[in-house]
Amino acid sequence: MPSRSERSAAPHVDRRGFLAAAGAVGATTGLALALGSSAPAFAGRMAPGTTGGGTGDPVPSAAPQAAEAGAAEAAPTGEGTTLVSVATPRGSGGYRRLGDGPGWPRVVRTDLADARDGRERRRTTIASFVQFTDLHLTDVQHPLRYEFFRAGGEGAWRPHEALTLPGVVSLVERVNKLRRGPATGSPLKFVITTGDNGDENAKIEAEWFLTALSGGRMDPNTGDPHRYEGVQNSGLKLYWHPDSSLRDQDKALGYPRIDGYLAAAMRRVNSPGLNIPWYSTFGNHDLLSGGCYPAAGSFIADVAVGGKKLYTVSAEEAKWLMDGEGRGVDPKGKRIEELLRKHKKELRGITPDARRVPLTQRQYVAMHLERRFTGRGPVGHGYTKENLDSGRLYYSFRVSDRVVGISLDTTDPGGHYQGSLGTAQLDWLDRTLRAHQHDYALVFSHHPSWSMDNFTPDPDRPDEKRHGGDEVIALLQRHPNVLAWINGHSHRNRIRPRGTFWEIATASHVDYPQLARVIEITDNRDGTISLYTTLVESAAPHRTDYHDLSQTGLASLYRELAFNAPGKDGSLVGDAKDRNTELLLRR
Template sequence: MSRTRSAAAALDRRTFLAATGVAGAAAGAGLTLGLSGRTATAVPAQAGPPPFAPDPVAAPAVPPVPFRRGTTLDSVAAPRGTTGYRRLGDGPAWSRVVRTELAAARSGRDERRTTLASFAQFTDLHLVDVQSPLRYEYLRAQTASAWRPQEALSVAGMVSLIERVNALKGGPATGSPLGFVMTTGDNTDNNSKIELEWFLSAMSGGRIIPNTGDPRHYEGVQASGLKLYWQPDSDLRDADKQLGFPRLPGFLDAALRTVHSPGLDIPWYTTVGNHDQLPGGCYAPGDSYWTEVATGGRKLETLPADQAKQVWTAVKKGLDPTGADFKALMRANRRHTRQVTPDPRRAPFTRAEYVRAHLDPAYTGAGPHGHGFTEANVHDDRLYYTFQVSDDVIGISLDTTDPGGHYTGSVGTAQLRWLERQLKEHKDSYVLVFSHHTSKTMDNTRPDPARPDEGRHGGEELVRLLSGHRNVLAWINGHSHKNDITAHDGFWEVSTASHIDFPQLARIIEVVDNHDGTLSLFTTLVESAAPHRTDFHDLSQTGLASLYRELSANQPQGRTDLAGEPGDRNTELLVKRG
């Protein structure tokens, strides 16, 4: 494999200034600094050098410096107390764990290594239109994922995560500049056009008004007067307030205010998830009924316990992939719905619309145009692609959603054969594979309605394929909302927690060559830039982002194992390569 260049060898001016502590001074002198992966330019503050100035002398190369501040190697948000509503504060950092299941850790590698790639992974952002009539909050008693007290603040929370990544001057392990961000699916929550618009605007930069329906006020379950949901502006003693949730006058108005996103200042790519493709994250798309409900003026907010249990059992077990039983239940309960303001922006989007939205020049941001997708993806109706990570590394983004319905995944035969070809064609490069689903959650072999004769293939088969190609370093994914790192035969599977459920994390991944027959993948978890401590009186954009995290930490029925074990968090993953 070629070793002619590496990210470490291409040390740019921004890294040099950061390492020497003069970045701020340079900016003040009128310099525009390029980022990794772009052309670095310097614009002088004056027209030219002073008369008789000596020729400039090149500064000596300065090695990148690991940048831990703002990562979980520095501090982690931690709940105070053991019962009731718990406030967050600064907690102890998570140390780095060296994992050697696939290769031994040889001494001296810290001095030998060069960086091959450095990037961030976002996953399961779940930007939520909390007022959509297609949501099934009434299943809250059955599953915590049906409705969360923090959901109205998902846009502010995501923008704070973007601010965190923009503030990182380099990788936490190597100091090398981050080259890009990859989102591994469930960028939206309900396959909604407005949610997709919010996601693209946040990633690329812009103003977002996280409101639908009536532009004057909120019309969702948190103003319904129902005790099933936290009513933040009301004196009602709802189920959440009985657990210690606060009354926060003005919360809902603040949640609907304009959010300003700076956009990522490095390139970004995207991988599609089941919530991006399937109405409700689980029902087969293409039925006009989903558009009728989503854009209409009736919203179901309560359901008898026995019916709710029946619906959730069907969803969990994949018994109703087309939603036929769900539609019958919705029609039978129409008289119990609440009137809301219709909004055509809530309509589900198609696969082609998803790709075309990414190709819209308005959302190019830091690039690349299309964020991995091209016109060929529209023409061929496929949501998988390859991209160049660095000189030595290729990225492969998969589409693991089953269009036949249900929230677990698989890939079709055509995609599996395409993947095999890509692995062979790039045999002289290292490969990172990205998907939404994990190997353990790819067990859905329901036929694709558009390709009824094509076979579907699960996680075990995909693991066997990847294990057969020694250039594969890692399979990086999400979906499970939990940190989990698994050693397979020859490669690592890195699953990262979501940014909707506590502890609301993203992951930095740095790939290095140790020049001793091994490579290391450093994984470091990061939180958003919002302060750990909240102030109930601070309903600014930053204050709401902090509250987003704290509410998620207190979510009733929320899982407490999503951070994973120490070996699933901040790690050095050794892998053997010749």
């Protein structure tokens, strides 16, 4: 079980506390208007790519998939993965350039089962897919971006976050080029995201996410279509000003001047879309303002589409806000409301944009069901009309002929960035695992077990008990068909044995090291199962050319700027045992 020291909800202010930001519920719209708001009013068998909805009933039947047969596999290769090469810093000093470096080896982990000789010759692949997590596609001109938290700590703002769209497209391009699993050579069947697909719960960010994975054009320039309106041309030394000679605090650390950067960052971005089906999982940033506070239908919704923005506060105020967020003592965002009232006269005018409106759970599902976002499917990307009608964002789906997938919603609608499950969902999870007792099961969620200690009541179900990570682990251990619980949120590579299954947490694609994870599962035909995990970077070159402001060049720069972000946590990459692995299980 995770110790208290492992949990990211520590009472001191940490990077997660800096980056999860604020909002309010129940505040009057009078404040929003005062701030310049202009709001618009045994299971059966099923083919991969088909969902079982949210009912907990057995997934319907379909013929076994020929692509799972050994004949469909090719010679495995680590090309295009971190097995072969990893972005590696060059030189020394404050700001460091990146280049090609040696890959990371695969570590065989026998915590839960012995590795038997000859298993490579006997094994049969039963699943092969990719996990994306914590993409954090960000509207950097949003009125409720909390860049001012940086006054309380340099790690509270990302200098590179204007490049999230080129970054995610380059990740899509990597998967499209990869095609097969590096351990088995089996075709990759699908991608699943494990939450925080956007950053601020804004409709425009959800649209970018759906377009990036399904294919199409995205315009990152919200507000005024002719100019950037954010902190990076504000004249405040607190932030990196790439197009200016201003000696800001990031340039003092070696950050470069790159003329034309902001104009390039605001250009339209084109995505080919994934060439395989993909599924969606809900994260706290997909519902809560800044990942922390209820937004839709609140005071926050009015401010979000309004025309005023707070750019800076004192260090003391920033630390006070982050303390409330980090300790979970302000789940409704009363402190941010107080701060906006206090600094009303210091707010700067920006162009309102109705597309920044926050979404409810049902609205989020409805966008997934729009045909224009189907891409390679399935329609809804896991969500169905039942999810739309009920507002429940959990479902089951067919991973392969022998494996069922279960996508959970661990976000607490009551607020705070840590997670939990309501009783109804916990019971549904138990029923679904029992219904699929003759299938192997993979559980997907945004929050890992050690970040599920938030018991704030759900406003729509105030009497329903909330359940934490230890209870979820105990439930999964009662079902011997569970192979793994796969999640994100912590922005950290971490793999833990949980007695009868593995818990696999993967780093984000916004903070360095910006990784996704390929997962391949084999039946070794010797009483054991192997789960192969292999990390992949985006397709962008490791080396950045400051004169190359093309979409690919920006994706390279995204990685390099993230590596050099002041206050970054260098431990997010994890140890060797958390990266490229073979995880053994008895079965």
